[in-house]
Amino acid sequence: MNLFLGLVSDTAASAIWAMVVASLLPLTMALTAKMLGGFNLADNAHPREFLQGTTGAAARANAAQQNSYETLPVFLAAVLAAMLFFVPQMIVNTLAWLYVLIRIGFCVAYITNLAMFRSILWGLSIACCLMLFYLSIRISM
Template sequence: MQGINEIIYLILAACLLPYVFAIIAKIAGGFKVADNQNPRDFLAKTTGLAARANAAQQNSFESLPLFIAAVLIAEYMVVSQIWILLFGTAYIILRILYGLCYLANLSSLRSILWFLSMLCPISLLLIVIKITS
């Protein structure tokens, strides 16, 4: 049961990560209480660091379904928890680095990290396909 708790923490971390970038975007953009009337409009009008943090937030949300599905399917299909934890941890670390590159405006490195992070859930799904074939 120890492994399942770690897997739940990985999913939780992946789900919370976009909100970290949202907070950074709002702070960097000078978000005020009045902006809460339409926070998406506020974020859409930001530039620079705030806009990049918002983009990192959006992309983090976009990648969540694939990650969560891959982890849950791998767990359901009884993939070794070592593989789930390895690819899950790598995904989280790569997504953090990806976000930091987004904030620092390092577009080429950011793209490489995005690609590597997406390979993590894809690899889990390929393992599932291999063990069920």
Template sequence: MTLANTCLIVAALLPIVCAGLAKSKGFGKRRRDGGYDNHNPRGWLSTLQGWQARANAAQANSFEALPLFIAGVLAAQQMQAPQDRIDLLAASFIGIRLVYIAVYLADLATLRSIVWAAGLACSIGLFFLR
């Protein structure tokens, strides 16, 4: 398995990590006491505020970023681009997405947008490797 293929798995798990962070406010509490409501999870998540609400938004954005990244890695491999370059862009994407999640949770909106653009550039760059 290549590093890029491992990065595909990590990228697919990042939204789940964000979901766990968002839901952590409700862990250990009964539903009637404001704990996580598995009967109405989206409704419960919509009531979150602060960093938990941003974690939920980071979850959604992580899912949104995933298809282009997956397509980029697979296209680059299909075009037989140098694997070391594919691995570099894929690993960079993961690192950037980790920073993205951190700055999202910290509510650094401008920096978040810049970091998001860098992640997008990695995904698009995969399509142009030679």
């Protein structure tokens, strides 16, 4: 039985879906930042300027968006490397979805200003990526 009590399938599609969800997370945080900041149609002419001027939860949601973009390439590369080197698919899927869930928690912690918890979640999400790379290296030897 896997970490998610049988909710994660053992097909490659599961890891691909995790990559899709992780790729949509920055967009979700951008929309959240705009909603919390009172974004309106007139602000669409200069949305980055609008987001830079936000404060509080909106500014933190924007920061979560930026951090999500920063870590996304590492995650995508880790999953693809693990699949390329035939890490058992259930392990890849479990670590991929664990990353996604941790990153969602990270975003919530960022928006609600739980700085220490957010930092712990960031470290755990990177650990998922590093584990995928490590397993890829071990199998390729």
